[in-house]
Amino acid sequence: MSDIRLEGVSKRYGSVAAADNVDLTVAQGEFVTILGPSGSGKTTLLSLIAGLTAPTAGRIFIGGRDVTAAPAQQRNIGLVFQSYALFPHMSVLENVLFPLGVRKIGGAEARGRAIEALKQVRLDGLENRRPSQLSGGQQQRVALARAIVFKPDILLLDEPLGALDRKLREELQVELKQLQRTLGITTLLVTHDQEEALSLSDRIMVLNHGKTQQVAGPAEAYLKPANRFVAEFLGIANFVALPDGGQGLVRPERIRLSANGGGKPARIVEAIYLGQMVRYHLALTGALDGAPAMVAAAPFVGPAYSPGEQVSVSWESADVWPVT
Ligand SMILES: Nc1ncnc2c1ncn2[C@@H]1O[C@H](COP(=O)(O)OP(=O)(O)OP(=O)(O)O)[C@@H](O)[C@H]1O
Numbered sequence: 335m336s337d338i339r340l341e342g343v344s345k346r347y348g349s350v351a352a353a354d355n356v357d358l359t360v361a362q363g364e365f366v367t368i369l370g371p372s373g374s375g376k377t378t379l380l381s382l383i384a385g386l387t388a389p390t391a392g393r394i395f396i397g398g399r400d401v402t403a404a405p406a407q408q409r410n411i412g413l414v415f416q417s418y419a420l421f422p423h424m425s426v427l428e429n430v431l432f433p434l435g436v437r438k439i440g441g442a443e444a445r446g447r448a449i450e451a452l453k454q455v456r457l458d459g460l461e462n463r464r465p466s467q468l469s470g471g472q473q474q475r476v477a478l479a480r481a482i483v484f485k486p487d488i489l490l491l492d493e494p495l496g497a498l499d500r501k502l503r504e505e506l507q508v509e510l511k512q513l514q515r516t517l518g519i520t521t522l523l524v525t526h527d528q529e530e531a532l533s534l535s536d537r538i539m540v541l542n543h544g545k546t547q548q549v550a551g552p553a554e555a556y557l558k559p560a561n562r563f564v565a566e567f568l569g570i571a572n573f574v575a576l577p578d579g580g581q582g583l584v585r586p587e588r589i590r591l592s593a594n595g596g597g598k599p600a601r602i603v604e605a606i607y608l609g610q611m612v613r614y615h616l617a618l619t620g621a622l623d624g625a626p627a628m629v630a631a632a633p634f635v636g637p638a639y640s641p642g643e644q645v646s647v648s649w650e651s652a653d654v655w656p657v658t
């Protein structure tokens with residue numbers, strides 16, 4: 335098990351800075367998620383850590399060792415990608431044995447380890463199947479077993495659940511988190527699903543154009559975003575005018591609606607039922623505060639407001655976070 339440290343890491347492709355002076359420390363056993371829009375440099379960062387590509391500048395340390403110039407096979411890293419990349423002509427067991435063979439581990443020792451890894455991802459009993467005889471979720475579990483079977487120091491996961499449907503994805507999120515905790519393995523997960531990032535990670539790193547926007551715990555990043563980009567990337571933000579002329583944000587769950595006045599007058603434009611929550615799109619009718627439209631979210635417990643209804647809107651000043 336190891337920690338990861340990036341110091342001023344940059345990767346340029348021509349005029350594109352895919353990674354731009356990135357600093358990051360991931361503690362031993364920590365689960366950090368890299369979150370950002372398409373093209374923001376998420377895969378690039380993982381590739382740099384894995385040694386699949388070399389940085390243009392900066393240094394990379396794994397377990398305190400400078401691996402900037404070390405080839406991938408000297409880094410002892412488990413990798414899982416969105417596309418399962420299993421060997422189609424090999425059985426499940428052979429797929430999981432493969433990285434052990436590369437490391438010259440064979441025989442009963444290898445078999446024992448492979449069976450153990452398959453148990454850890456709850457696939458025991460399916461050793462002799464081919465990948466084509468497995469569901470997408472099972473295939474991704476094989477990929478995970480193959481990534482952990484050689485006891486890597488670090489696990490790098492690039493959108494491993496991206497190809498799965500929502501329900502399966504949520505199940506595997508829980509399993510992944512439990513497995514990571516059981517193994518105590520330092521993990522970097524890439525996703526562009528903000529809910530996945532907020533729910534799985536000890537900390538999240540938000541990237542844009544190869545640059546770090548924020549590295550923080552999920553609640554801190556959500557409620558105290560470092561800038562407007564993070565505020566908008568991590569869910570819905572209501573921007574309101576601050577007394578000093580600046581701008582602040584209020585999250586939808588912190589907006590209070592009342593039928594009895596006492597706040598700013600508003601009209602319900604749309605009420606969207608989301609299961610546990612209802613999301614209201616509001617038009618502020620006395621809009622002198624620079625926020626003509628707002629979004630509120632409330633637990634769905636009984637009758638909801640309907641489009642066209644007049645309500646009043648309020649929020650606590652403690653729930654306003656200044657953004658730049
Ligand atoms: N081999 C390459 N040659 C040239 N440009 C590249 C190369 N690999 C990545 N890039 C560029 O670097 C930037 C970051 O790419 P990267 O694949 O890291 O993004 P990403 O955040 O993983 O995106 P996605 O969510 O779509 O997977 C993009 O502008 C991309 O076009």
Ligand SMILES: [Mg+2]
Binds near residue numbers: 376377378
């Ligand atoms: Mg990518």
